Amino acid sequence: MSQLMLEAKEAMEKILTHIGEGSHPDKETLTARLQNSVKIVAQNQNKIWLRTKKGKPMAEALQAAAMNMLEQFEGEASLSEISSTMDELESQVKMISEESRKRSMVVT
Amino acid sequence: MTVLVTGGAGRLGYEVAKLLAANGYKVKAFDLPNVEWSHLETIQGVEPFKGDLTDPTSLKKASRDAEAVVHLAALLPPRSEMNRSLTLKVNVDGTRNLIDAINSETHVVFASSISTYGITSEEEPPIKEQHPQKAHNNYSESKIMAEKAIKQSGNPYTSLRVAPVSVADLLELPDTVAYKTDQRVEFIYVEDAAQAILACLKEAKPTVYNIGGGESWQMNGEEYLNRFYGALGVEVEPNYPEEYTAVDWYDTSRSRHLGYQRTSFNQFEQKLVIVGEELGLR
Numbered sequence: 001m002s003q004l005m006l007e008a009k010e011a012m013e014k015i016l017t018h019i020g021e022g023s024h025p026d027k028e029t030l031t032a033r034l035q036n037s038v039k040i041v042a043q044n045q046n047k048i049w050l051r052t053k054k055g056k057p058m059a060e061a062l063q064a065a066a067m068n069m070l071e072q073f074e075g076e077a078s079l080s081e082i083s084s085t086m087d088e089l090e091s092q093v094k095m096i097s098e099e100s101r102k103r104s105m106v107v108t
Numbered sequence: 109m110t111v112l113v114t115g116g117a118g119r120l121g122y123e124v125a126k127l128l129a130a131n132g133y134k135v136k137a138f139d140l141p142n143v144e145w146s147h148l149e150t151i152q153g154v155e156p157f158k159g160d161l162t163d164p165t166s167l168k169k170a171s172r173d174a175e176a177v178v179h180l181a182a183l184l185p186p187r188s189e190m191n192r193s194l195t196l197k198v199n200v201d202g203t204r205n206l207i208d209a210i211n212s213e214t215h216v217v218f219a220s221s222i223s224t225y226g227i228t229s230e231e232e233p234p235i236k237e238q239h240p241q242k243a244h245n246n247y248s249e250s251k252i253m254a255e256k257a258i259k260q261s262g263n264p265y266t267s268l269r270v271a272p273v274s275v276a277d278l279l280e281l282p283d284t285v286a287y288k289t290d291q292r293v294e295f296i297y298v299e300d301a302a303q304a305i306l307a308c309l310k311e312a313k314p315t316v317y318n319i320g321g322g323e324s325w326q327m328n329g330e331e332y333l334n335r336f337y338g339a340l341g342v343e344v345e346p347n348y349p350e351e352y353t354a355v356d357w358y359d360t361s362r363s364r365h366l367g368y369q370r371t372s373f374n375q376f377e378q379k380l381v382i383v384g385e386e387l388g389l390r
Contacts, residue, residue: 047280048278048344051388052278052388052389053387053388054387104280105280105282106184106272107355
């Protein structure tokens with residue numbers, strides 16, 4: 001299991017708790033987007049390729065985006081800043097998901 | 109000669125397109141618009157054509173000047189097993205659309221599958237081309253039907269019952285591996301499968317061939333996975349199924365003259381070692 005992916009998932013779950021407890025104007029949308037990202041991270045956290053020279057930087061980038069977003073929720077970040085970090089986080093999740101898809105073993 | 113390669117952007121399709129172009133063929137690589145095309149863009153002699161097997165109009169356009177067709181496009185497992193009607197629509201109706209789009213003289217090299225023999229683990233290996241075909245899932249059913257459609261078309265054809273294709277790259281294990289630990293398995297290196305297709309285009313003889321890696325690739329499921337991931341330098345904990353599946357050892361004596369079995373399993377392992385080093389896994 002990738003420690004970085006685990007840390008990213010934990011940070012995202014903490015953000016979900018913050019959103020649930022708060023009164024964020026985009027609460028429902030952000031929750032749905034984050035839940036989807038958490039699901040994809042959970043599906044990919046054990047992928048072998050994340051241990052490679054290519055995979056490690058991608059896991060690091062995702063973990064950094066998740067930690068950044070958590071800091072924003074714990075601080076005084078604006079809505080636009082949070083939205084921008086969410087976009088970045090989703091972009092990292094999408095790249096990881098796509099790489100996993102390309103590396104799936106097909107036996108016909 | 110212009111060759112239409114359906115599924116041209118896929119793993120095998122890419123190798124076929126690259127090999128045909130290197131051998132002086134003009135290649136039209138036909139595949140869905142939303143798949144990854146970037147790897148084909150750098151190959152000279154390959155023209156990308158975005159279309160859909162289920163759309164006869166796009167097939168008509170793509171096949172306009174094709175003198176031969178390599179038909180690889182198909183819905184594959186596990187997706188094929190989620191939706192039977194879509195699998196038949198793509199793999200069988202799509203094949204019929206392709207036959208309708210080309211003229212009756214056009215040679216079709218069709219990538220069928222060894223899975224059309226069904227589950228043969230209780231039988232004496234190796235499995236020959238004369239072995240009865242028996243559908244055991246949506247995919248094998250669709251491949252049997254597509255083979256029949258091509259045979260009945262009257263076009264010159266070669267149906268290749270291809271063993272599962274191996275690529276020298278890091279691949280992720282599925283939740284459950286597609287074969288048991290003690291199951292006989294035989295794969296084929298992707299470049300060798302492409303060589304078989306090239307040789308069939310040159311041969312243009314109506315027939316059916318088993319296409320497999322040969323004796324050095326015949327082992328059991330556990331040995332295959334251990335050697336594959338061992339060469340990459342990765343420890344894995346695979347979940348094996350409880351039931352036998354449709355992979356076995358194949359008699360490739362009829363196809364051997366095509367000269368495609370160029371990569372032994374030992375040589376394949378050496379390629380994986382290099383990949384493992386490049387990826388920082390070793």
